[in-house]
Amino acid sequence: xxxxxxxxxxxxxxxxxxxxxxxxxxxxxxxxxxxxxxxxxxxxxxxxxxxxxxxxxxxxxxxxxxxxxxxxxxxxxxxxxxxxxxxxxxxxxxxxxxxxxxxxxxxxxxxxxxxxxxxxxxxxxxxxxxxxxxxxxxxxxxxxxxxxxxxxxxxxxxxxxxxxxxxxxxxxxxxxxxxxxxxxxxxxxxxxxxxxxxxxxxxxxxxxxxxxxxxxxxxxxxxxxxxxxxxxxxxxxxxxxxxxxxxxxxxxxxxxxxxxxxxxxxxxxxxxxxxxxxxxxxxxxxxxxxxxxxxxxxxxxxxxxxxxxxxxxxxxxxxxxxxxxxxxxxxxxxxxxxxxxxxxxxxxxxxxxxxxxxxxxxxxxxxxxxxxxxxxxxxxxxxxxxxxxxxxxxxxxxxxxxxxxxxxxxxxxxxxxxxxxxxxxxxxxxxxxxxxxxxxxxxxxxxxxxxxxxxxxxxxxxxxxxxxxxxxxxxxxxxxxxxxxxxxxxxxxxxxxxxxxxxxxxxxxxxxxxxxxxxxxxxxxxxxxxxxxxxx
Numbered sequence: 275x276x277x278x279x280x281x282x283x284x285x286x287x288x289x290x291x292x293x294x295x296x297x298x299x300x301x302x303x304x305x306x307x308x309x310x311x312x313x314x315x316x317x318x319x320x321x322x323x324x325x326x327x328x329x330x331x332x333x334x335x336x337x338x339x340x341x342x343x344x345x346x347x348x349x350x351x352x353x354x355x356x357x358x359x360x361x362x363x364x365x366x367x368x369x370x371x372x373x374x375x376x377x378x379x380x381x382x383x384x385x386x387x388x389x390x391x392x393x394x395x396x397x398x399x400x401x402x403x404x405x406x407x408x409x410x411x412x413x414x415x416x417x418x419x420x421x422x423x424x425x426x427x428x429x430x431x432x433x434x435x436x437x438x439x440x441x442x443x444x445x446x447x448x449x450x451x452x453x454x455x456x457x458x459x460x461x462x463x464x465x466x467x468x469x470x471x472x473x474x475x476x477x478x479x480x481x482x483x484x485x486x487x488x489x490x491x492x493x494x495x496x497x498x499x500x501x502x503x504x505x506x507x508x509x510x511x512x513x514x515x516x517x518x519x520x521x522x523x524x525x526x527x528x529x530x531x532x533x534x535x536x537x538x539x540x541x542x543x544x545x546x547x548x549x550x551x552x553x554x555x556x557x558x559x560x561x562x563x564x565x566x567x568x569x570x571x572x573x574x575x576x577x578x579x580x581x582x583x584x585x586x587x588x589x590x591x592x593x594x595x596x597x598x599x600x601x602x603x604x605x606x607x608x609x610x611x612x613x614x615x616x617x618x619x620x621x622x623x624x625x626x627x628x629x630x631x632x633x634x635x636x637x638x639x640x641x642x643x644x645x646x647x648x649x650x651x652x653x654x655x656x657x658x659x660x661x662x663x664x665x666x667x668x669x670x671x672x673x674x675x676x677x678x679x680x681x682x683x684x685x686x687x688x689x690x691x692x693x694x695x696x697x698x699x700x701x702x703x704x705x706x707x708x709x710x711x712x713x714x715x716x717x718x719x720x721x722x723x724x725x726x727x728x729x730x731x732x733x734x735x736x737x738x739x740x741x742x743x744x745x746x747x748x749x750x751x752x753x754x755x756x757x758x759x760x761x762x763x764x765x766x767x768x769x770x771x772x773x774x775x776x777x778x779x780x781x782x783x784x785x786x787x788x789x790x791x792x793x794x795x796x797x798x799x800x801x802x803x804x805x806x807x808x809x810x
Contacts, residue, residue: 292319292363294390295370296377298402299328303412303480305551306403307331314400319367322359328372341371352382356389363395376404380429380449406447409479409508413486414522416514417445425512430454437461445512452477452507456495462511463491472515477507480524482531482556488518527554528782532718532798533711535738537562537727546721546771553779558717560708561701562730565595568673568694577668577693578603582613586691587664590620591637592647592679596670597629599695611635622650624770645769646748647679657687670695698726703734715739718799719764721774723747725754732758743799745778747771 295314300306307315315321321332322341332338341358344350350358363369377383377399390397406427410417417425425445428435440446440462451458455475463469469492476486489497491511524530532555536546539561547557568574578600580586591597604613611633621627621637623645630637641649657665666689669680673694683690703709711717713736720738722728728751731738737759738744745764746752752762764781766774789796 291395292365292367292369294359294363294387294395294397295368295400296383296387296397297370297372297400298376298404299325299331299372299374300403301375301405301408301480302327302478303408304331306408306480308400308402310400311402314368314370315372317368318370320362320365320369322355322362322369322371324355324372325374328374331372336370352385355382356386359386360389360393360395363390364393373402374405376402379404379406380427405479405506405508406449409476409484410447410474410510412480412484412524413474413476413510414518414520414524415474415476415510416517416521417447417510419514419517422512422514430458435461437465441465441467443513445510445514448509448511450505451509452498452503452505455498455509458509459491459494467491467511471511472513473509473511474515474518475503475507475509477503477505479508482551482554484525486518486522486525488515524554526786528779528786529718530554532556532782533558533716533800534778535560535712535717535720535742536723537720537731538723546775549772549775553775553782555718558708560704560731560735562727562734563698564701566697566699567599568697570694573693574599574603574670574695577670577691578607578609580691581617581668582609584616585664586617586666586668587662588618588620588667588688589614590622590650590667590669590679590683591626591630592622592650592669592671594626594629595672595698596695597626597633600670601633603695620650620654622647648682651679651682654683654686665689666691669693673697700730700733709735712736712738712742715741715800717742719743719745719778721745721747721771721778722751722755723771723774725751727751728754728758728760741799743778743781745774745781747774 297311297314298308299311315331316334318334318336320337320339322339323329324342329338339358339362341350341355344354359369359371371386373381373383375381378401383399387397387399407417422443422445425447426440427447427449428440429449430451437458448458452475469490471491472488473491473494474486474488475494475498476484478484485501485503487497487501487503529550534550534555534557536557536559538559550557581589604610614635618638619630619635620639621630623641627637627640639650639653642653643649665687667683668691670693673696680690680692717738720731720742722745724747743763744755744760746755746762747766748769749765752765755762764777766777786796
């Protein structure tokens, strides 16, 4: 009998090897991320950052590893960063190594990628917008024009540089030069550059904290010190700097650098925050209202059953929250948009109509004028016994809503089921630093989007400082603000947050022009402290 051949030993499984994407995060403005960079960040298992502000770019729940500072609080060396990247890649996941600017331009990308190659780890390079070109562009300083066709980049730091090699008329882009700018300027003048050669120094470029000092080689050291310039900053030397007066587009935005308080949640303010960023502002959301279910849900249950049974002719939605409340009740009962079959739908404004449209339903009635309950009432048809088979309206709304619409519909001959679909309660107070900023004028403007936001903000955080610009979405909100002792500076032409943002931007533009025409430095409201706010 033959012996059975020995069972072969299976080969040892190799440890999984991950993949590393060296991704350029750009010079600071998150909107300058490339499309490929955004795709990779969404797919990453691990993201290794090098600057604290890069954490905000990670939104997919990936593990975030600090690649800038070690556990001992000391800055990581090039070699230490490379070891960190390789270590996480060996775990088998997809590692995104975020690098400021471009990975292969004055960055440690080459050394870290070489370490991956040595370890047998696959990698890719995703170029980013380099601060060398982006920061001067945001400062309104071109690196080349028709008469100056070349530029050189010099990394100053602690290097020994022969300035005689840069004595010509080409544009110079200086990196890490803030601490040695006096020495640099002297070296260039001694090498033959004219003392009155224009110089522009821009710190934290492409962010809303960007500051630019324009001077000359002879004066830049003094002017930079007076302006408190610190790293990171990029300095441009050359005649191209003179074009900044005409080309400065970023720092001259209507609300440039303004810190604006928006009494809403982040979810409610996403579009508004983007619009304000477009005007150069930073928005900070502080929820003043919390939306909660009604204390007694039976009223809503009865109304939804009546809706299905054909009890109503109209459903009137006066807010996005009302649409959400009805939709949640539908889901609870296993209903969908077909339950609205045969009903007429009214929406108080465009935002509410858009919320209804997510159901696949188009509103039959919207205000032709003012987008409010009063405006909706002006367009609402009276009850007609011949045309309207049913005379009842379902009105789901907040517990604190005004009676304007109900009273008006009754006057038009309709019966109204005025149902509390949700409650609005005052939110918890914001953190102490935010409350202090509100009271001491650290915010440049506050945007009030309803009377309740006025009452609740004052209730949970106190009155805004007299220097803060007050912007209101409509006359009713403005009246409430004035009743609380606030001077209303900006009023939207129509009740929408977009119109309110546009109106605030127009105010900012006019305010800026006033400073310029008076020959005064342009300051933000938070930088100027009037003793009292004039009464309206």
